[in-house]
Amino acid sequence: MFISKKHLNRRQLLRGAGVALSLPLLDAMLPALTAQAQTAANITPRLGFVYVPHGAIMREFTPDTTGNDWQFKPILKPLEPYRDRLNIISGLGHTAADSSAVHSLSPCTWLSGVRPKPTLGSDAYAGVTADQFAAQVIGQDTPLPSLELATEDHSGLIGACDRDYGCIYMNTLSWRSATTPNPMEINPRKVFERLFGQGGTIEQRLERQREDRSILDAIVQQSGHLNSTLGQSDQQKISDYLDSIREIERRLQQAESQIATNADLVIPEAPAGIPFVYEEHLKMMFDLMTLAFQSNITRVSSFMMARETSNRTYPMVQVFEGHHATSHHQNDSEKMTRNARIQAWHVGQFKYFVDKLASIQEGDGTLLDNVILLYGSNMSNSNAHDHYPLPAVLVGGGAGTLKGGMHVRYDQRTPMANLLLTMLNKAGVAMDQLGDSTGLVSEIHA
Numbered sequence: 001m002f003i004s005k006k007h008l009n010r011r012q013l014l015r016g017a018g019v020a021l022s023l024p025l026l027d028a029m030l031p032a033l034t035a036q037a038q039t040a041a042n043i044t045p046r047l048g049f050v051y052v053p054h055g056a057i058m059r060e061f062t063p064d065t066t067g068n069d070w071q072f073k074p075i076l077k078p079l080e081p082y083r084d085r086l087n088i089i090s091g092l093g094h095t096a097a098d099s100s101a102v103h104s105l106s107p108c109t110w111l112s113g114v115r116p117k118p119t120l121g122s123d124a125y126a127g128v129t130a131d132q133f134a135a136q137v138i139g140q141d142t143p144l145p146s147l148e149l150a151t152e153d154h155s156g157l158i159g160a161c162d163r164d165y166g167c168i169y170m171n172t173l174s175w176r177s178a179t180t181p182n183p184m185e186i187n188p189r190k191v192f193e194r195l196f197g198q199g200g201t202i203e204q205r206l207e208r209q210r211e212d213r214s215i216l217d218a219i220v221q222q223s224g225h226l227n228s229t230l231g232q233s234d235q236q237k238i239s240d241y242l243d244s245i246r247e248i249e250r251r252l253q254q255a256e257s258q259i260a261t262n263a264d265l266v267i268p269e270a271p272a273g274i275p276f277v278y279e280e281h282l283k284m285m286f287d288l289m290t291l292a293f294q295s296n297i298t299r300v301s302s303f304m305m306a307r308e309t310s311n312r313t314y315p316m317v318q319v320f321e322g323h324h325a326t327s328h329h330q331n332d333s334e335k336m337t338r339n340a341r342i343q344a345w346h347v348g349q350f351k352y353f354v355d356k357l358a359s360i361q362e363g364d365g366t367l368l369d370n371v372i373l374l375y376g377s378n379m380s381n382s383n384a385h386d387h388y389p390l391p392a393v394l395v396g397g398g399a400g401t402l403k404g405g406m407h408v409r410y411d412q413r414t415p416m417a418n419l420l421l422t423m424l425n426k427a428g429v430a431m432d433q434l435g436d437s438t439g440l441v442s443e444i445h446a
Helices: 074-085 102-110 130-137 188-196 202-210 217-227 232-261 278-294 323-327 333-358 417-426
Strands: 013-016 019-022 046-051 086-093 147-150 160-162 175-177 300-304 371-376 392-395 406-415
Touching (some): 046 130, 046 278, 074 086, 074 333, 074 392, 086 417, 130 300, 130 417, 188 278, 217 232, 278 300, 333 371, 371 417
Parallel strands (some): 046 300, 086 406, 147 300
Antiparallel strands (some): 013 019, 371 392
């Protein structure tokens, strides 16, 4: 063997039978003996925004001390293995969300810092969100500039969802323009087909399921040919990547079969592909986001783990009252304890996503080293319906732009938009202002 300066293009695809599949970052995409930062494969950080509703029990969320000498509180305890890859930012607030219409304004202002126009009609007007500013810059050379996901669909609601603000403001985190909200997709099957192709009607999809055909069969021959030109490490990366896609498709097919098998049960109607079990639904969405980042299909994603006013129950942590009802705790200690259990469970599910990213090698590190994830809510005390101090955790290395292990606390209310602006600039989206921002969070610079 000899060392060559030749390398695969980052946009190399596997093609077959009308299917085009992006590849993860391979060693062969880096010119030999050339520093990664000096090549065309220089990694652009991916941005992920993961939202949970109804705030947090802040005394169970926020560490008592700041700097790098602090201890995890119960809600964030699941993330303790990633202490060196996360930062907790306290003392942030969103004045744009301060209103009695808290449930409508919380989602639409979380990533913008801009208060929308009060309206119950179709003339909605809000702020462009941070994810879409990123999509305009780092998303333009990827197949999907951004990806918007959720687990609950309230898009059928019309009129006033909260005081003078229509339901349109509660249904998404992402606004492409002041008048154009991005819909959030809840069906993993549709997300899968958006990422990897083979759309069609439900009947066509079910027919493919009955024939037990994988969408990857058409590209197996070409992947084998490509493998013959790659080193052992790259061959293993492609094998693991294809296995991950097959596994997600298998689980989607299983979910569809489960729906058909239980057709006689009295259950809410759900589109084919949506699992009955909430935890499985979350994991499937996190798996899809992982693959989208890994394959560079998108660099920007937003995900509502649950929506505002969600009244889902959480029997897995012995909470049988609806989440929204439980969030109105009226300072009752038992209700607050149940709230904290729900919130810690959500963090545990988010950790599944972090685990997946940490398990995937990319360049000299892992995919986790090359992402910037914001996890949090746009509500603080759910009983008071306030927006300060907000629960906010930043996870990932940002391709070397972020240091970890810090708890940064601002003693006076600081715009949440400062953290969003910092994320954008770390991802290569140069901006001086976002919403009501006043500066950057400098304490987490690498």
